[in-house]
Amino acid sequence: MNKIFLLTAFLFFVVDSINAQDQKQDDGSIHRVSIGLNLGAITPTSLPNTIRRIDAYNPLLCPSIGYSALFAAKPHWWIGTGLKLDYKGMWVKDSVAYFHTMIQGNNGAASGFEGSFTGTNTTTVRNVYLTLPLYAQWTPGKKWSFQLGGYFAFLLRPKFEGHVSNGYIRNGGPLGEKVSVDYAEFDFSNKIRRFDYGLHAGIEKSLGSKWSVSVQWQWGLCRLFPTSFTGVDIPLKNMYVNMGLSYRLPKI
Amino acid sequence: MKQFILVISLVCSLTSCIKKAPLNPEADIETFTIDKTFLTGDVVIDQANRKILLYLQPEAYKNGIVPKIVVSNGATISPASGDSLKFGLPISYTVTSQSGINRKSYDVVVVMVGSWTFNFEWWGLNDPNKYEFPYGDDGSQVWSSGNPGIAITGVDKRPDAYPMRSTTDGYLGTKAAEIVTLPGNDVSKMIGIKIFPGSLFLGNFNSSSAMTNPPAATEFGQPIVGHPIRFTGYYKYAPGPLFQDSDGNTVNSMTDRCAVYAILFNGPQRLNGSNIQTSNTIVARAVLPDQSAKGDFTRFDIPFDYTAGALPGNQLMLAIVASSSAEGAAYRGAIGSRLVVDSLRIIMQ
Incomplete structure (x- = not known):
């Protein structure tokens, strides 16, 4: 809750600066297009003890393409925003023990499986978001810039699926009867929240007047699944680093 | 380089925090x-x-x-x-x-199975899953069904959400066993099961293999002493409208059939859905020949057919199996098929 409050306060500050800036000057904007790669994971900030081992991980090819705009606020300070198409995904194979899960049927809340799973889990995630960042940028010299702010994202296309294998479930919980599982598929794509928000932090290095490279951290504060969904009973969040290359558009 | 280090540190921060087991x-x-x-x-x-x-x-x-x-x-x-x-x-x-x-x-x-007459008058209710099971006429709990396996998939907790339950539509007395083929649910579809064929059998249900090898989960047979000669009872049967294969595709040329049979075999190891027809421990069989629709209760009286050369040992077991879909073990059948059995008896020499 505190984080959300701080983020909101920060955004107000940013918007306020834009307003102040509009009255002063109107020609201090920079417009850029960028491409990049997202690397990261959908993960809880701290792994629960039911996750015993990460056996394999692949960040998948998750590109981003976007447009960004910077508005001068005061000497060395800018306000940045834009629109970005972000793929955020991963492939992970992990070993879990006594992992609580509850899978609701589509036919009504009364029906569904609830219990714990021990075994191997393989998950593929590949979500497509439309991201709107808003941040303050500090450019002390010619080369380096530092960004801090937040982002809001709309989910355009979800994908969260996988399978469990080589293990067993227990009906109801640890004391329920044990049922071996060779292979069972799951697809929780349509359970994902339609939006995401979080913190944005970045470092950018200018490579001359047109090109620049950047590393931006997008730290999701919003749970991937609503709390009402208990199929994956841990608070998964988007944790991504974007490595980008930007090209400055000429003045129109 | 900086970017590379950042990414590495991100990945490490995720994998290095595995907690104590x-x-x-x-x-x-x-x-x-x-x-x-x-x-x-x-x-x-x-x-x-x-x-x-x-x-x-x-x-x-x-x-x-x-x-x-x-x-x-x-x-x-x-x-x-x-x-x-x-x-x-x-x-x-x-x-x-x-x-x-x-x-x-x-x-x-x-x-101990004291009596081999089963009138299905007394029923128990499993807690917490709320499926029914019949007691033998002597109070013994010797019957089982696919219900415990279906409970794992989390169907609604009420007797008629399960394929095998009691019915007041009986031949004699107040109750009989009703066996219905039901549609699968979201959880069963995760492991490729599209229908829940109804079954009732003498034996036990072993939950542990319910998902990996469902036929092996139905463990058939109870110890018997004596020499069975006939299997008698009453049944009626209505096949469901659309026969479907294990992928859920309708097969128009097929009509569902019921299965009712008794198998005598040498124990103490039970038979299961994968070897009940083929095991070399089988000594005798009594199989209902007419598996088609029967609107009214129909009596059957089937002699045990002893396999030539098979020797009954001193750990004999007997299985009675009834299913609303004869090919249910392969998840082929028609949703809605309904079999009712009552007054089952094993007649000894």
């Missing part, structure tokens, strides 16, 4: 072993109902037994494995998990 919260009796010569049928650990079911030779019942018990890793059991058991008073085992938090009690039940 939790203490085992499980408290199962995993195996319960007695010398086979003391048994008329293999020991059953009914995990869903927390019972140890024993099928004992009269001598073993009289003198007691010394079981070897294996429990969940790290768990403890009282009384201990290797302690002798005397029968007469109620016996139960308590298992405490390694974590110390969880405790599970198993009641020891000595099962």
Whole structure:
């Protein structure tokens, strides 16, 4: 809750600066297009003890393409925003023990499986978001810039699926009867929240007047699944680093 | 380079925080072993109902037994494995998990089939899954069904959400066993099961293989003493409208059929859905020949057909199996197929 409050306060500050800036000057904007790669994971900030081992991980090819705009606020300070198409995904194979899960049927809340799973889990995630960042940028010299702010994202296309294998479930919980599982598929794509928000932090290095490279951290504060969904009973969040290359558009 | 380090540190921060393994919260009796010569049928650990079911030779019942018990890793059991058991008073085992938090009690039940007449008048209700099961006319609990397996997929907790249940539409008395083929649900579809064929059988349901090898989960047979010659009873049957294959595709040329049969075989190992037709332990069969629709209760009286050369041993077992879809073991059948059986009897020489 505190984080959300701080983020909101920060955004107000940013918007306020834009307003102040509009009255002063109107020609201090920079417009850029960028491409990049997202690397990261959908993960809880701290792994629960039911996750015993990460056996394999692949960040998948998750590109981003976007447009960004910077508005001068005061000497060395800018306000940045834009629109970005972000793929955020991963492939992970992990070993879990006594992992609580509850899978609701589509036919009504009364029906569904609830219990714990021990075994191997393989998950593929590949979500497509439309991201709107808003941040303050500090450019002390010619080369380096530092960004801090937040982002809001709309989910355009979800994908969260996988399978469990080589293990067993227990009906109801640890004391329920044990049922071996060779292979069972799951697809929780349509359970994902339609939006995401979080913190944005970045470092950018200018490579001359047109090109620049950047590393931006997008730290999701919003749970991937609503709390009402208990199929994956841990608070998964988007944790991504974007490595980008930007090209400055000429003045129109 | 900087970017590379950032990414590496991100990945490391995720993988390096694996926490200490939790203490085992499980408290199962995993195996319960007695010398086979003391048994008329293999020991059953009914995990869903927390019972140890024993099928004992009269001598073993009289003198007691010394079981070897294996429990969940790290768990403890009282009384201990290797302690002798005397029968007469109620016996139960308590298992405490390694974590110390969880405790599970198993009641020891000595099962004897005293009467081979089954009128399906008395029914019990499983808690907490709320499926029904019939008691034998002598009060013994010898019947099982696919219901415990379907319970795992989390169907609604009420008797008529399960394929096998009681009905007042009986031939004699007030009740009979109703066996219906139902549609699968979202969880069963995760493991490729599109229908729940109804079944009722003498034996036990072993939940542990319910998802990996469902036919093996239905363990058929109860110990029998004597020489069965005929299998009699009443049934009626209405096949569902659309026969479907295991992928859920309608097969227009097919009509569902019911299956009712009794198999006599040499124990103490039970047969299951994968070998009930083919096992070389089979001594005799009595199979209902007419598997088609019957609007009214129809009597059957089938002689046991003894396999030439098969020798009945001294650990004979008998299975009675009834299903609303004859090919249900392969998940082929019609949703809505309904079989009702009543007054089943094994006639001895």
